Amino acid sequence: MFRPGAPLEEIEQDVEAVIQRLVAELDTTAQRDPHRHGAGDRAYIKAFSDARANSDTDQVSLLATAVTRPQLAESLLYLNRTLDSQDLDPREPAGLIGIVVRLAMDGLWVSDILDSTRFSEAQRRRITDLLTRLTYVDDARLEQLLDGLTPGGSAPSAAQAAPGERRPR
Numbered sequence: 001m002f003r004p005g006a007p008l009e010e011i012e013q014d015v016e017a018v019i020q021r022l023v024a025e026l027d028t029t030a031q032r033d034p035h036r037h038g039a040g041d042r043a044y045i046k047a048f049s050d051a052r053a054n055s056d057t058d059q060v061s062l063l064a065t066a067v068t069r070p071q072l073a074e075s076l077l078y079l080n081r082t083l084d085s086q087d088l089d090p091r092e093p094a095g096l097i098g099i100v101v102r103l104a105m106d107g108l109w110v111s112d113i114l115d116s117t118r119f120s121e122a123q124r125r126r127i128t129d130l131l132t133r134l135t136y137v138d139d140a141r142l143e144q145l146l147d148g149l150t151p152g153g154s155a156p157s158a159a160q161a162a163p164g165e166r167r168p169r
Contacts, residue, residue, distance in 0.1 A: 012069060012072055015069075015072045015073075016072045016073075016074075016075075019072065019073050019074075019075055019076050020075050022047060022076065023075045023076055023079050025043075025047060026040065026043045026044060026047055026079065027043075029042075029043035029046055029047070030042070030043040035136065037135075037136065037138060038097075038098065038135030038136055038137075039135075040083060040098070041083075041097075041098045041101045041102065041135040042132055042135050044101065044102050044105055045101065045105055045128055045131055045132055045135070048105040048106065048108065048109040049105070049108070049124070049128045063110065063113055080102065083098060083099075083102070084099055086098075087099050092139065093139050093142055093143070094137055094138050094139045094141070094142040097134050097135065097137055097142065098135070100134070101131050101134055101135060104127075104131055105128075105131065108124070108127060108128075
């Protein structure tokens with residue numbers, strides 16, 4: 001990805017190109033998913049599930065450059081903001097799951113970069129399998145799950161909670 005001694009401008013162009021390819025890949029993967037609900041989140045899981053598998057990119061350099069020069073990650077930031085905006089729509093309570101899934105995958109990706117031995121392949125598969133299964137949860141199923149977690153089922157629904165209001169645990 002980066003040639004040794006490359007000038008900063010070249011590295012920045014490489015990072016921007018990698019991120020643009022990633023965003024295009026996410027879109028293509030989501031479009032191919034036969035189940036529309038949660039397709040974008042499943043594509044995100046696939047793309048970020050294992051930093052070690054992405055050997056064609058220098059993950060540490062990518063992360064460092066994106067953090068210090070966020071303008072280079074504009075297309076990914078835009079994609080996440082668009083998805084977040086859709087997922088926070090109060091008419092789509094299960095959309096919050098998409099945000100949780102993407103945040104979890106971001107955390108797993110960074111964890112892989114910092115300590116690639118933290119999770120075994122089997123453990124990583126358990127994590128990503130659970131996150132993938134969550135992407136299929138629709139609004140009705142989310143309400144059932146949340147009611148099952150609340151004693152007496154009396155807590156406000158995800159759709160009824162005011163913005164910024166936390167559901168009782």
